[in-house]
Amino acid sequence: MRRTALTVVALFLLAACGDSGYTQEELDAATAIGERSAGADLLARDIEVETLRAQVEALQGEAVSAGDLEATVAEQQEDIDRLVQEKSRLVREKGALSTQVRELELQVATTTTTEPPTTTTTAAPEPGTEPLSSGVYKVGVDIAPGGWQAPPDLQNCYWERTDDQGEIIDNHFGSTGAGLIVTVEATDYSVEFNGCGEMTYLGP
Numbered sequence: 001m002r003r004t005a006l007t008v009v010a011l012f013l014l015a016a017c018g019d020s021g022y023t024q025e026e027l028d029a030a031t032a033i034g035e036r037s038a039g040a041d042l043l044a045r046d047i048e049v050e051t052l053r054a055q056v057e058a059l060q061g062e063a064v065s066a067g068d069l070e071a072t073v074a075e076q077q078e079d080i081d082r083l084v085q086e087k088s089r090l091v092r093e094k095g096a097l098s099t100q101v102r103e104l105e106l107q108v109a110t111t112t113t114t115e116p117p118t119t120t121t122t123a124a125p126e127p128g129t130e131p132l133s134s135g136v137y138k139v140g141v142d143i144a145p146g147g148w149q150a151p152p153d154l155q156n157c158y159w160e161r162t163d164d165q166g167e168i169i170d171n172h173f174g175s176t177g178a179g180l181i182v183t184v185e186a187t188d189y190s191v192e193f194n195g196c197g198e199m200t201y202l203g204p
Contacts, residue, residue, distance in 0.1 A: 129201040136192045145186040147202035150176040150193075157196035164189040 128137070128144035137143035150157060153175070159182050160171035169188060172180075176196060184191050193199055 131201070132193060132199045134194045134196070136190055138190050139184060139186065139188045143184060143191055144201060144204075145184050145188070146204040148182045148184060148191075148193075148199045149202055150180040150182070150199055151197040152176055152179045154180075154195070154197050158192075158194040159196055160192050161185070161188045162190050162192075163187075 126144060128140070128142055132143060132148070139145060155175050156173070157176050157180060158171070158173040159180075161169040161182075161184065163169055166189075169185075172182075180196065181202070182191070182193075182199070
């Protein structure tokens with residue numbers, strides 16, 4: 001095919017120079033064939049050029065896409081590096097907080113003392129020292145020796161102290177005045193109060 005094209009081109013050149021042994025018809029045919037061949041070659045070259053241009057544009061597009069991909073990968077790598085750094089910082093902070101918590105727990109354990117529960121003991125009153133009203137009371141059992149005071153301004157108050165034989169040692173009947181005080185001796189056997197209100201123990 002290429003040899004035929006070269007022959008046609010040669011005939012075309014001879015026709016152009018006007019120096020050949022061919023007839024005018026042969027030269028005209030060769031010229032026409034040469035022109036068509038040249039046009040075909042130009043068309044083929046144009047197609048080849050366009051094909052190459054398309055390939056170049058495709059390669060450029062791929063290069064742009066590759067560049068975008070590289071940029072995206074770079075951005076993602078930056079995000080990954082930032083997240084790794086953030087994770088490392090959080091791990092350090094967690095470790096520091098754990099250390100502080102352990103130190104505080106140790107301080108609490110060393111400074112906190114457990115106090116025993118406070119037990120309030122109410123002393124029981126001595127036998128025979130509770131307030132007394134009308135009645136007969138045995139000294140040392142029902143009534144304690146000492147002073148006993150009646151409320152003031154009571155009328156018809158009677159009291160008496162007796163020995164173990166039932167004999168009256170001392171007694172009184174009348175008003176309690178500003179606050180009658182009866183002194184019970186340890187040697188007394190019993191004491192009687194009658195109408196004197198609530199008698200309050202003053203002590204030995």
